[in-house]
Every structure is written in C-alpha cells, then in structure tokens.
Amino acid sequence: MSTAAMPSFPAGFRFGVSTSAYQIEGAADVDGRGPSIWDSFAHSPGRIVDGSSGDVACDHYHRYAEDIALMAELGVTAYRFSVAWPRVRPTGSGAVNPAGLDFYERLVDGLLEHGIHPVATLFHWDLPQPLEDDGGWLNRDTAHRFAEYADLVAERLGDRVKLWITLNEPFIHMSLGHGTGEHAPGRALLFDAFPVAHHQLLGHGLAVAALRARTAGPVAIANNYSPVRAAGDGPADLAAVAAYEALHNQLFTDPLFGRGYPTELGFDQSVVRDGDLDVIAAPIDVLGVNYYNPTGVRAPEEGSPLPFELVPLDGYPRTAFDWPVAPDGLRELLGWLHARYGADLPPVQITESGCAYDDEPDADGRVHDPDRIAYLDSHLRAVRAAIDDGVDVTGYFVWSLLDNWEWAEGFTKRFGLVHVDYPTGRRTPKSSYAWLREVIATARRDTGR
Template identity: 80%
Template sequence: MPAFPAGFRWGVSTSAYQIEGATAADGRGPSIWDTFAQEAGRIVDGSTADEACDHRHRYAEDTALLAGLGVSAYRFSVAWPRIQPTGAGPANAAGLDFYDRLVDGLLAAGVDPVATLFHWDLPQALEDAGGWLNRDTAARFAEYADLTAARLGDRVKLWITLNEPFIHMSLGHGIGTHAPGRMLLFDAFPVAHHQLLGHGLAVAALRASSTSPVAIANNYSPVRQVGDTDADRAATEAYDALHNRLFTDPLLGLGYPDAPGVDPAVVRDGDLAVIAAPIDVLGVNYYNPTGIRAPEEGSPLPFEIVPLDGYARTAFDWPVAPDGLRELLLHLHRRYGDALPEIQVTESGCAYDDAPDAQGRVDDPERIAYLDGHVRAVREAMAEGVPVTGYFVWSLLDNWEWAEGFTKRFGLVHVDYATQRRTPKSSYAWFRDLTRR
C-alpha cells in the first residue's frame, strides 16, 4: 500500500436512522422514514428501523469498536426528529443529551466526532407542511443547525450539513423509491434548491457557534457513455449535469448548470450567494460509475441508465470499479480547479452477503479487496495533485439499508439483528492494520 501523509483522516461512517433504533426514546418525533416504512410494499423485507442496531442504547459498545479499529474520526448523523420532534421550536434537551454523551465518549476514545446534520430523516411534521418542496424548510434546517451547534459546536471536529442531496431528491422525490415516496421526476427541482439553500443558511449558523470546518457530502458517479451517437453523447451530458453538477456548481459559485428540470423561477434574488457560502471540505461519496445511453422514443427521461459490463458486482449488483473513484477525483479537480476546497471521501464501501462460519468468524475477502482497491485509487489521485485529506468507510456496522431493509450488509462489523451481537469481520482487522500503518 502506498504511503499516505501524516494527518490523513481515516474514518468510518454511519447514519442515525440506519443504526440508532429507539425511535420513541428521548421524546423523538416521527420522521418521513418512520412513516414510509410502515406503508405496505415500501421495504423489501417488510422490516422497520424501530430497533435497527440499537445504537441509541449500545453507543458505548460501538465506541469501543471504533477505538479498537484505530480510526481517527467517526462520521455519524444527528437525528433531526430527536432534536426537534416537529422540526421547529426549542431543542429537545433529552435528544441533545444523547449526542452530548456520544461526542464526549468519542473524544475520550481518541476519535474525532464528524457530525452530519441531515441524513434524510426529515421530521414528518415538516413533510406534512410540504417538506423540501416548501422553501420554509430551509429556514427550519438552519434553526436546527443553530440549536445543535450551540450544544456540540465546541467538540465536533467537522460539520457536514447534508448527506447526498442528489439521492434524497432523485429517489425520494423523483421516482419515489425512498421516503417520502413522491414521484415528481424533474418537477423535483425545488427539493434540490431548498436543500442547497438550507445548506447555505446552516453554514452561517454553524460558523456562529463553532470554529470547526464545515462541509457537505455529495454522491458522485462517473458517467460512462454507452453508444457513440450524438444522442448518446447528449444523454450522457444531461445525466452528468444532473447527478454530478447540480449540487456542486452552485456551491462553488457557478450557479446552476443546464441540467434537466432546473427552473430559474424557483431561485430568488440572493439565493445563489447564500448557497455559495465558502465551505472548508467537499465530502465525496462514491460507490460506482453509471452507464448512460440515449432513451427509447417516448421516454419521459432524456437518458437511459444501463448496466456496465466487465465488472465484478456487489450484493447490490453495483459494479466494483476502483478506477471510477480515481477518475472522479481527477475530474472534480480539473473541472473546478482553485474553486475546489480540500476533499474527504466521506463514504466508500460495499454490500456482500456476510455470515458467521461454524466458529463464529465472519470472513469477507471481497470487502477487503474492494477497500484495498479504492484506497489505492485515492492515493493515485493524490499523487496527481488532488487535495484529498480523508477516507471514510461505509459502514462501521451492518445496518438497516433504507428500502432494502436488513437484506444488505455494508459493515466492517457483523450485526446479528435478533440478538444485536456485534462481530468484527476480517475487513475490520484489515482496516485496523491499515490505519496503524
């Protein structure tokens, strides 16, 4: 493994709704995912995250796993409904107390707390008022950021405002496979704009109460053109603008790209300046490239997503393509140049069907190979001048994987959901040894 510079941040990531459980504890209010999971047919295995990994009660055990792993940082998310049960009003003290204990425990274990404010668990009361389609939700998000930073801002080492706003817009509001289950296609652009506006307002709120750096975590996917017609090229450009530029160009002061669905009427005077508030870190979440070709005649979409051949696949049937991460990092560096802040890879991981053997061990050589390839890709990009300063594995624990329920396992640690027993996998030992080196 090529050497990484001193101070490079090695971490793992989770999200509140996928691991915490205890959905009625601390006076927590319902989120859109609580509502969505109760609707028949929404979740593949019919499960809910009411218990998930019970991290709310087992956080000390999980902190010990982090200490044993030797990572320098842990990226978790704060559950907005635990802080503001209805998405508005004063902070719920019991909810903040939980994160207070978690942050203090992490610091005592020598692990930097990296806090994401929104990982898709919008309070249901805000959704009832229009959710991210409603401009007011951006203002509510800034108030929530202010309340959280006022309590934790002296100890959180990096703030991340939003996680993967593209995925939340496209799956949650475009095609309806995620909460809240809306099917708006390109009429979902207000969701994009209001998330970004909320991000900009939250940046100001965080800087008022904390001196720690501020970031956003976007999902990126290198787009591979399938076919060689002018229509295929146009389709590829349209998808790239939607997935990779819609949530980055305006952050870096370039305004919105010419992407499908962009509606200038939604953007008010001054909004773009708020959105372009300087950030310290760009979080990059990468899983796989996307194949694109021109759509069939009559399609409502300007592109068609197609499988890419020639790759090994994960349990999600995603192509294993470490070269895509290097390509992506170089492309960001070349596209945005000096406007690009430092980069941290805030999610990188894979799902496989891991299970304990007769001796209770969980061997996952495919995950080790996956992570090894992606870590090497990061180092190659750094050697070519890309300012990458951190790498976070998704995820510490097997967890409740959104619409897939408990059917997909991403963790370095196996979780028996019936007993909540944690068993570090062979990839846990591999990553521990890597961070020590």
C-alpha cells in the same frame, strides 16, 4: 486484492468510518424522539423489501459505548455520524428535546475520550414528519427550519465537533425520495423535483452561516458522485451522458462554487430568488465525496420523460447490490472534480465508500469477507493515486462501521466492517475489520503518529 504493500498516505490523513442515525440508532419512540419521513415510509406496506423498519435497527442509541470501543480498537481517527433532526426537534420547529441533545453530547464526549474526531452530519434524510406534512423540501420554509436546527446543535456541540457536514447526498434524497419515489417520502415528481434540490442547497447555505456564528469548526457538504459512461458512441448517447452528468454530478456542486445551476436540463428555476445563489455559494472548508460506482447511460427511447436511460455496466465484479466494483472510477471522479473546479475546490474527504456482500458467520462464528477487503484495498489505492495526481484528499471514511438497516432494502444488504446479528444486536468484527486495523496501524507507524 493487491499483494503489494499499501502505499503510504500523507501525515494527517484521516481514516474513519461512517453511519447514519435512522440506519443504526433504533429507539424510535424513546426519550421524546418524534417521527421522521422514514418512520412513515417504512411502516407503509410494500415500501421496504423485507417489511422491516429502523425502529430498533442496531440499537446504537443504547449500545453506543460498545460501538465507540469497536472504533477505538479499529484505530480510526474520525467517526462520521448523523444527528437525527426529529430526536433534537421532534416537530422540526418549536420545542427542543433536551434528551436528544444529551444523547449526542454523550456520543461526542465518548469519541473524544478515545481520541476519535466527531464528524457530525446534520441531515441524513430523516426529515421530521410534521415538516413533510407542510410540504417538506418542496416548501422554502424547510430551509429556514434546517438552519434553526443547525444552530441548536452547534450551540450545544460546537466546541467539540471537529467537522460539520450539512447535508448527506442531496442528489439521492431528491432523485430517489422525490423523483422516483423509491425512498421516503415517496414522491414521484421526476424533474418537477427541482425545488427539492434548491431548497436543500438553500438550507445548506443558511446552515453554513448558522454554524459559522456558533463554531470555528470546519464545514462541509457530502455529495454523492458517479462517473458517467456512455453505453454507445452516437451523438444521442453522448447527449444523454451530458444530461446525466449535469443532473448527478453538477446540480449540487456547481452552485457551491458560484456557478449557478446547470442549464442543460431545462429546470424551471422560478423558485430561485434574488440572493439565493450567493447564500448557497458560502465558502466551505471541505467537500465530502461519497463514491460507490460509475453509471452507464444511453440515449432514451422515444417518448421517455427523461433525457437519458440508465443501463448496467459490463466487465466489472459486482457487489450484493449488483453495483459494479470500479476503483478506477474513484480516481477518475477525483480528477474530474480537480479539473472542473480548480482553485475553488477545497480539500476533499471521501465521506463514504464501501460495499455490500452477503456476510454471515461460519461454523466457528467468524465472518470472512475477502471481497470487502479487496474492495477497500483497491479504493484506498485509487485515493493514493489521485493524491499523486495532485488532488488534495485528506481522509477516507468506510461505509459502514456496522451492518445496518439499508433504507428500502431493509436488512437484506450488509455494508459493515462489523457483523450485526439483528435479533440480538450481537457485534462480530469481520476479517475486513482486522485488515483495516492493520492498514491504519501501519499508516500511523509510517507517519510517526
């Protein structure tokens, strides 16, 4: 962590925290919520490292007021949460569950009462299981069901949500959920998963239109990005970098700005119909950037089904996830977006950035996490440097407010500013929470807000 004072941020810059529904809400069978693909996946033996599920998670569904109070004390001006599609429309289509919408209305109103902007993500991977039974995102109809769901949520909350995010990390959902099978729904299609990419983006475009019809609030998408670094300097290594760059960073961004899909990967694009790319390229107001680490790539071995091989990057500190801590990658990434998309690039918000460490209370019940403080310090400085480089970055959301259920890793990875004792649900703010509270307070004093 730098000992220098944190540089100031522009007036209006938003400091926020992020979560997702399945990772914190719990209440899996409460008040009419239907099953999602993550319920099915987590209850399948051998899928989750510790055999756990999100059935209870952090019990945010019942403790949301306590969590809002934690945010208010922290001083954040925005909270990014996700709406659980199966809580609102249990089968993915058909009847609406009023109790589900009521919960999100209570949450949004509670945030506004504390001066916190609600930022709602409509899809954070928890597809209703009945839609998966009909083919999920491999089925074009799912894009239309998503737009209907977006319309329902916007009809209820469109006058109060301050930023709408259609999809969270469609690349990760495609690659881990449908490419390798490490995430729900557990399909292992490799490059045959391209229809999942296209139908997610089509759903995004259709949802943008639905949201525009219901609300004047700004609309975004949150993509996961990773600077790609070659593990060698031969032509085959550089070709592998180009292929992975196209897959991870361009596939879900080029179409947003009217550039179509990258051709380097040779995807079968027969699922793309006339007019689809125009729908996908509907203007957005913000690009959400989720950043955790760069990716090392080299040429694959002969006979590999993929045109690249992922390799560890040496020379960096590591998180508990064994991810390299590379704040320089965030500045590099923001510069790449600015250079590649130019005037087409809308304002950017860092919608996720954070780190997992093995944080546990000491004998006095306090949770010290100096590595997380160092991480956040360095990444906020990287954002400030990118702003100085000319990138219009208007917010930074820490992943995450709470320790939570971390997908296939279950309860084994802790990302939170607040420690959660999972058996009891007890919340204990960590030292990083106190550090960030002071950073936010100082930023407010600097800008007179």
